[in-house]
Amino acid sequence: MIDMPEDTAPTTQQHLVIIGGGMVARRLVDALRARDGEGRWAVTLLAEEPRAPYDRVALTSYFTGREPEDLALGGQELWDDPLVTLRRGVRAEAIDRGARTVTTSTGQVLGYDALVLATGSYAAVPPVPGKDLRGAFVYRTIDDVADLRAFVEQRRGEVDRPVRGAVVGGGLLGLEAAGALRALDVDTTVVEFAPRLMPLQVDGGGGEALKRLIEGLGVSVRTSTATSKIVGERGAVSRMKFSEGPALDVDVVIFAVGVRPRDELARDAGLEVGERGGVVVDDACATADPAIWAIGEVACIGGRCLGLVAPGYTMAEIVADRLLGGSGTFPGADLSTKLKLLGVDVASFGDAFAQEPGALEVVISDPVAGVYKKLVMSDDARTLRGGILVGDASAYSSLRPRVGRELGGDPAAHLLPEGLAPAPAGDLPDEAAVCSCNNVTAGEIRRAVCEGGCTDLAGVKACTKAGTSCGSCLPLVKKLVTSELEAAGVEVSRALCEHIDLSRAELFDVVRVQGLTTFSEIIARHGRGRGCDICRPVIGSILASLGTGHILDGERATIQDTNDFVMANLQKDGSYSVVPRIPGGEVTPEGLIAIGEVARDFGLYTKITGGQRVDLFGARIDQLPQIWQRLVDAGFESGHAYGKSLRTVKSCVGSTWCRFGVQDSVGLAIDLELRYRGLRSPHKIKLGVSGCARECAEARGKDVGIIATDNGWNLYVGGNGGFTPRHAQLFAEDLDTDELVRTVDRFLMYYVRTADRLQRTAPWIEEHEGGIDAIHSVVLHDSLGIAEDLDAAMAAHVDGYRDEWAATLADPDKLARFAPFVNAPETVDDSLAYVGERGQARPATAQERASGSVLIAGTTLEVRA
Amino acid sequence: MTSTPTARPEAAAVRVCALTDLVPERGSVALVDGAQVAIVRTHDGQVYAIDNRDPYSGAQIIARGLVGTRGDVPTIVSPMYKQIWDLRTGACLDGAGSDPIALRTWPVRVVDGAVLVGGAAGAVDRG
Ligand SMILES: Cc1cc2nc3c(=O)[nH]c(=O)nc-3n(C[C@H](O)[C@H](O)[C@H](O)COP(=O)(O)OP(=O)(O)OC[C@H]3O[C@@H](n4cnc5c(N)ncnc54)[C@H](O)[C@@H]3O)c2cc1C
Numbered sequence: 007m008i009d010m011p012e013d014t015a016p017t018t019q020q021h022l023v024i025i026g027g028g029m030v031a032r033r034l035v036d037a038l039r040a041r042d043g044e045g046r047w048a049v050t051l052l053a054e055e056p057r058a059p060y061d062r063v064a065l066t067s068y069f070t071g072r073e074p075e076d077l078a079l080g081g082q083e084l085w086d087d088p089l090v091t092l093r094r095g096v097r098a099e100a101i102d103r104g105a106r107t108v109t110t111s112t113g114q115v116l117g118y119d120a121l122v123l124a125t126g127s128y129a130a131v132p133p134v135p136g137k138d139l140r141g142a143f144v145y146r147t148i149d150d151v152a153d154l155r156a157f158v159e160q161r162r163g164e165v166d167r168p169v170r171g172a173v174v175g176g177g178l179l180g181l182e183a184a185g186a187l188r189a190l191d192v193d194t195t196v197v198e199f200a201p202r203l204m205p206l207q208v209d210g211g212g213g214e215a216l217k218r219l220i221e222g223l224g225v226s227v228r229t230s231t232a233t234s235k236i237v238g239e240r241g242a243v244s245r246m247k248f249s250e251g252p253a254l255d256v257d258v259v260i261f262a263v264g265v266r267p268r269d270e271l272a273r274d275a276g277l278e279v280g281e282r283g284g285v286v287v288d289d290a291c292a293t294a295d296p297a298i299w300a301i302g303e304v305a306c307i308g309g310r311c312l313g314l315v316a317p318g319y320t321m322a323e324i325v326a327d328r329l330l331g332g333s334g335t336f337p338g339a340d341l342s343t344k345l346k347l348l349g350v351d352v353a354s355f356g357d358a359f360a361q362e363p364g365a366l367e368v369v370i371s372d373p374v375a376g377v378y379k380k381l382v383m384s385d386d387a388r389t390l391r392g393g394i395l396v397g398d399a400s401a402y403s404s405l406r407p408r409v410g411r412e413l414g415g416d417p418a419a420h421l422l423p424e425g426l427a428p429a430p431a432g433d434l435p436d437e438a439a440v441c442s443c444n445n446v447t448a449g450e451i452r453r454a455v456c457e458g459g460c461t462d463l464a465g466v467k468a469c470t471k472a473g474t475s476c477g478s479c480l481p482l483v484k485k486l487v488t489s490e491l492e493a494a495g496v497e498v499s500r501a502l503c504e505h506i507d508l509s510r511a512e513l514f515d516v517v518r519v520q521g522l523t524t525f526s527e528i529i530a531r532h533g534r535g536r537g538c539d540i541c542r543p544v545i546g547s548i549l550a551s552l553g554t555g556h557i558l559d560g561e562r563a564t565i566q567d568t569n570d571f572v573m574a575n576l577q578k579d580g581s582y583s584v585v586p587r588i589p590g591g592e593v594t595p596e597g598l599i600a601i602g603e604v605a606r607d608f609g610l611y612t613k614i615t616g617g618q619r620v621d622l623f624g625a626r627i628d629q630l631p632q633i634w635q636r637l638v639d640a641g642f643e644s645g646h647a648y649g650k651s652l653r654t655v656k657s658c659v660g661s662t663w664c665r666f667g668v669q670d671s672v673g674l675a676i677d678l679e680l681r682y683r684g685l686r687s688p689h690k691i692k693l694g695v696s697g698c699a700r701e702c703a704e705a706r707g708k709d710v711g712i713i714a715t716d717n718g719w720n721l722y723v724g725g726n727g728g729f730t731p732r733h734a735q736l737f738a739e740d741l742d743t744d745e746l747v748r749t750v751d752r753f754l755m756y757y758v759r760t761a762d763r764l765q766r767t768a769p770w771i772e773e774h775e776g777g778i779d780a781i782h783s784v785v786l787h788d789s790l791g792i793a794e795d796l797d798a799a800m801a802a803h804v805d806g807y808r809d810e811w812a813a814t815l816a817d818p819d820k821l822a823r824f825a826p827f828v829n830a831p832e833t834v835d836d837s838l839a840y841v842g843e844r845g846q847a848r849p850a851t852a853q854e855r856a857s858g859s860v861l862i863a864g865t866t867l868e869v870r871a
Numbered sequence: 872m873t874s875t876p877t878a879r880p881e882a883a884a885v886r887v888c889a890l891t892d893l894v895p896e897r898g899s900v901a902l903v904d905g906a907q908v909a910i911v912r913t914h915d916g917q918v919y920a921i922d923n924r925d926p927y928s929g930a931q932i933i934a935r936g937l938v939g940t941r942g943d944v945p946t947i948v949s950p951m952y953k954q955i956w957d958l959r960t961g962a963c964l965d966g967a968g969s970d971p972i973a974l975r976t977w978p979v980r981v982v983d984g985a986v987l988v989g990g991a992a993g994a995v996d997r998g
């Protein structure tokens with residue numbers, strides 16, 4: 007029997023079967039579902055791997071603490087689409103072109119109207135003796151890297167020396183694999199047959215610079231070396247022998263010598279394959295069989311298979327177009343690459359090897375700094391043809407789109423370090439491809455701004471997909487967006503508001519350096535007017551971050567949002583909620599009882615927060631001092647739930663009680679919460695501490711997440727819940743507690759000083775020039791020379807901390823501001839009304855108020871003295 | 872300073888507080904004929920009275936908003952959903968995504984250091 011999709015749709019509906027669940031297959035489904043509004047095609051995707059298509063390009067990040075789910079490509083809603091059927095763990099075994107069916111590994115026979123082969127490649131394994139021993143791996147799938155990791159961890163337990171590993175192949179993939187081994191703390195050697203590393207992308211000079219940089223990172227490199235044999239011991243690899251030179255003792259070997267197209271299904275079905283494999287297709291990605299197409303790495307297009315994802319995406323778009331009656335053709339591939347291998351930038355683009363006749367080369371080589379840059383120009387030195395950048399590839403995003411165009415000026419100027427050279431974007435022609443991963447042109451980005459109404463980088467990324475894969479083009483995208491907005495007359499100054507022309511970071515600096523302490527002074531010197539709801543709280547926050555005294559002192563009281571002004575959280579009916587601090591979520595029974603009594607006596611609705619503390623709702627403004635007097639007497643202090651400041655440090659129970667814990671997560675959480683309490687910041691900050699890798703505190707959802715290891719603490723930064731959830735990224739490993747605290751101090755202080763208003767850590771990191779790597783350099787390697795200053799600022803914060811609520815209760819002037827009416831201080835505000843629900847008070851709805859029914863006294867209850 | 876009482880008797884002004892009771896650029900609330908009125912003293916010494924009820928949330932909170940300027944216009948911002956009003960006229964300058972709704976204002980005078988609210992044409996009730 008032949009299965010057709012069960013959702014019986016209009017008889018005109020056709021069935022598309024895609025074999026292979028890789029990146030390119032996913033792109034095809036995405037593109038088809040985006041364009042096929044009428045539902046002309048139902049799609050079945052056969053994926054041999056046990057998971058939905060994932061980001062293979064980012065495979066190595068699996069070793070920097072990411073989960074398999076982090077490699078997910080785009081939204082998973084695609085797989086819920088009724089017209090899309092994803093069959094995970096199902097392999098296609100045979101194609102019957104006559105009957106137009108595919109037989110699967112589960113014995114099913116699927117009929118198709120169109121069939122797309124997107125089977126990708128095998129990792130090639132050279133025919134060396136010993137290649138099948140345990141400990142020999144390839145590097146292609148999540149399962150490969152998971153097995154590799156498990157093997158290395160196991161081996162580490164067996165030997166009392168560092169684990170030793172070798173990578174066969176010094177190309178792009180080999181260096182990725184070497185990076186993975188380094189991340190696993192393996193002593194690593196890269197063995198390359200060619201005389202230099204990355205022989206396909208870089209020339210001799212670039213290879214030499216690369217080698218030096220990589221050796222500097224502790225990876226040994228052997229070039230011009232052929233592996234002749236792998237010797238085993240008890241079934242596992244133990245030693246490598248070479249055609250020349252001494253043997254190498256190893257525990258693990260990774261083959262990264264290239265890929266081989268998975269074209270066996272096509273061969274068996276009698277379709278033509280290329281000389282070096284790959285399903286032969288024309289420039290429409292069609293095979294000789296009108297119902298069968300091939301895309302991605304398995305396709306042999308223009309006589310060759312292309313091992314990069316960008317041309318695969320282009321092919322996917324073409325087939326989606328063709329299936330809907332379009333006539334798109336393959337424009338030729340851009341084989342430019344920019345990579346960060348082991349932290350070393352490498353990029354090559356265009357005619358990198360100066361193969362076209364009459365090419366001129368401009369080379370800047372600085373072996374000491376480990377930089378090699380070459381531009382290939384036309385014979386009149388005007389038109390850019392290609393280039394190679396090793397060690398510093400910051401010019402890549404602006405140079406690559408200019409290939410085939412006049413560069414203008416002295417070519418060498420384009421090779422100067424970022425900041426010294428102009429990197430104009432305005433003159434880029436519309437058809438220049440800016441994002442090669444997703445094939446987005448300068449024109450599309452400009453249109454997204456001027457016609458699509460996008461007003462910032464995030465909007466343009468969402469609407470064009472530019473910069474959403476490898477991200478190397480983001481600096482250029484940002485420049486294009488900015489110049490387009492400017493051209494459209496949209497002010498893209500970083501001005502805070504109509505009153506202050508400076509950005510928040512700039513304002514922070516001038517206030518700090520000039521020692522300004524009042525709003526009036528600041529606005530007089532650096533702004534105009536009397537401020538607004540944007541600049542007033544920003545200045546309030548900056549002054550508070552700089553430790554200039556109580557937030558309600560003098561004029562400062564007038565620049566706080568209502569939440570900060572009354573030190574409570576405004577609720578929808580005009581009442582407030584109150585949250586006492588419970589550091590690390592640890593609370594004594596007496597403390598809990600005290601909070602409970604306050605809630606009961608004031609009739610407050612009580613709820614446990616996500617930050618492991620208790621929120622009390624429905625307090626009138628004039629009740630806040632009484633409530634806080636009780637809480638302060640019971641030993642509590644402000645929880646700053648109302649502030650743009652540290653909220654909580656959430657913790658799991660940790661090694662004190664937990665069977666699995668390896669460190670005292672509660673103790674650390676309490677110390678950190680007491681250290682950073684009251685720290686005012688551009689937005690709220692949340693921390694989390696877990697006592698072991700099981701991560702019960704969900705620390706990676708926090709701005710700063712800390713996870714205990716056997717040797718100390720791993721630090722993650724930039725996690726976020728909320729509207730755009732993000733997992734925090736690994737920032738430093740196995741820190742001892744002092745190192746950890748110093749690192750967090752600097753990270754937070756640097757964020758406080760330089761982020762935009764209301765910018766959480768995740769977008770701050772993303773928009774920071776140079777991203778997380780640059781922040782890493784500032785915080786851990788003091789690349790800006792400000793570490794001491796950051797440390798001192800945090801020390802001043804810690805020393806200067808005082809509980810805002812206790813200080814307010816001791817100051818009659820401040821207390822006077824909580825009076826409800828200036829002409830009737832004793833009168834109770836009767837505008838608040840509550841009804842009972844599940845045994846507690848909640849605000850009455852408009853209808854309930856109107857009917858006057860079921861109102862309960864709630865917070866207007868007379869307070870027990 | 873003296874004034875000529877010409878207004879209707881029910882529109883008599885109410886003394887709500889001394890000028891010095893008002894913190895510049897931070898609103899207070901006064902009860903005027905049973906209504907909650909936000910009283911705002913700006914940086915230049917002017918005093919304004921505007922409805923304390925936020926028409927968007929129904930809550931009595933306008934006085935708790937931030938005071939500032941937009942161009943030359945003295946403004947107050949709702950602390951709930953951030954609409955902006957002209958303190959002088961009650962005109963809504965920014966509906967923050969909703970249709971603008973104006974706020975009622977009351978005339979204010981400062982006499983002998985006392986803040987008087989209401990009394991459209993300046994009637995004074997020293998009560
Ligand atoms: C570590 C690493 C780093 C890389 N870095 C980069 C980079 O920086 N830039 C870049 O452009 N490219 C990079 N690449 C290459 C890039 O990942 C590939 O070009 C891209 O994934 C090709 O996509 P594809 O869909 O054609 O094939 P694949 O992603 O290989 O997907 C093919 C899928 O089909 C499945 N399949 C095969 N046969 C069958 C069958 N008979 N039935 C069912 N399923 C089947 C396979 O299991 C596989 O999941 C990298 C690759 C690796 C491994």
Ligand code: SF4
Nearest residue numbers: 658664667697698702
């Ligand atoms: S994270 Fe580890 S230590 Fe903490 S509760 Fe979970 S299992 Fe226990």
